[in-house]
Amino acid sequence: MKAAWYKKQGSAKSVIKTGDIDTPNAKPGEVRVKIAYSGLNPTDIKRRQGFGGQPQAYPIIIPHSDGSGVIDQVGKGVLKSRLNQKVWIWNGQWQRPFGTCAEYICLPSRQAVPLPKKTSLLHGACIGIPAITAHRCLFADGPIKGKTVLITGGAGAVGNYAIQLAKWGGASLIITTVSSESKAKQARMAGADAIINYKKQNVIKRISTITKGAGVDHIVEVAFGVNQPTILAVLKTHGTVACYASDKKPNPMLDFYGFMLRNANLRWVFMYQIPESAFRNAIRDINKWLEYSDPYHPVDKIFPLFKTADAHLRLQSGKAKGNIIISINS
Template sequence: MKAIIYTSVGGSDVLELTELPVPEPGPGEVRVRVTISGVNATDWKCRQFGHVRGELLYPVVVPHHDGSGVIDAVGVGVDPARAGQRVWLWDAAWRRPGGTAAEYVVVPQRQAVPLPPDVSYEIGASVGLPAVAAHACLLAGRDAPDRLGPGALAGRRVLVVGGTGTLGHAAIQLAVWSGAEVVATASSPDQERRVRAAGAQHVVDYRAATAAADVRAVAAAGVDLIVQVAASAYAETDLEVLATGGTVAVYATEGRGQVTLPTAVLMGRNVRYQFVLGTTLPPAAKDVAVGDVAAAVGAGALDVGDASGLPLLRFPLERTRDAHDAVQAGSAGKVLVDVATF
């Protein structure tokens, strides 16, 4: 099978297209013929900085956690009826050498989630890690519900900073699906169009001098939850717009990733910070997230493409280097690698 691999850490030039044996599913596993592979920031960071202390966990790595395709073989203990099922994939490369940047991938059956017949492979390859991490962010608040779904966040105000990114986009859509009132940030007319297309009811420019006042104009008592992409850059503004007892859920680092906070102010207002990394969430939390994300996908609440505010940037498998570079450069949209056509 054709596959993208790397055998050492480094820039995108360490990625190479090669031929590998088609893997066989073991007990409890399924093999998926990959249609589309989704690329996330985690993928290029693992490639460039290694898995643990600058080292790779495996001598040969096929990258990418997310994807979509069709199950074509099952292992012992898996219902044979799953063969031929359309699925979306998550965590394919987490603590495993083989990700979705290949014509075939083998994963535990729980990581191949049925994709409804009316849902595109593009959506399937785009949810995965961004939606699972967004789910964790949205449930990080005080007195949060156990699950997301219609009405679960009713009466809550959520501020999504970085709503044009893949996780921010998923956070907006999941929050709106769950009944929250969503404020999203934008710093250009195109960004405003995109976050409104995702479902945000209010938009503010978080870089403006009036940002805090603009948020307070639509949430006088402050927002209950901030889904934050740049915690150190916006720490001061976050505290100005966060309600007493509110939560900042941080899912990314920027610059040196150092956040300086006024301890006494945080204590006095009972504010909490929750840092979120989708791949290291506890298995039980991942299962809950995947279940809720699958429900949102089935309900049509998670969508991608320009009309929904998340343009798609597509590359063929042999241009996976370019796909990694696009994600690393902060491309506006979801980066996908086309692996096969059914």
């Protein structure tokens, strides 16, 4: 089969190769998916770069955890009725060497989720990591119906789905932060009620005005370290902060009493290892949302398989406006 892979960590252009590799067969409990599109996430870059000291965990890695395609083979114990089913994939390259950036992937049946009829295969490749992370950040601590939610980085892959799932979950007011007018447009398309340009505006004052001084009940946070002072200034007593990244300041000094005196709930989210029941709930809700809402899936650019290294560089540039996708068959 055609695939992209790397045998050692390093820069995209120096380590990512494309070519032919053995086609896998489904083992018991697995399905084989003929991949249409592979979705790229920051974690795929971090893994290739050895971010945080993570090693090259396997001699050869086919990157990317997200993707979409059609089941063309089922292993022993998997219902034959799954054959020819269109699916979206999650955790394709988590604790496994072979991800979605190839013509075929074999993985446990539950990690290939039936794609709702109205969702295209292209959009199916955007869903996995970003939507499950957004769901966990929003719903890990109970319903958000009627709550005021702040989602930082509302044009990011996770942030954009968080806005949409917060609306689906009945949040009464969704505030988001962005860094430019084009990113504001994406947040608007997702359904944010109030958008703050954090580079030009005073976020704390704007949130105070928007909420008439009340603050927010729930925060979905992409940059905990740098935003900690803002969080403490706008979070209501008993509020929740769900944090999924802190790239710019990975080792912030925690303002213990700031959070304690608010009886705040600090929720750390590491999507890959949420409890099994949380995965089940996320998949159930995401498929309902895909089926019964009008989801917005911004796609920045589609690259052919042999340009996988360029796709990585595009994501690394920070200029992408939406998901970066590899089309396997072009």
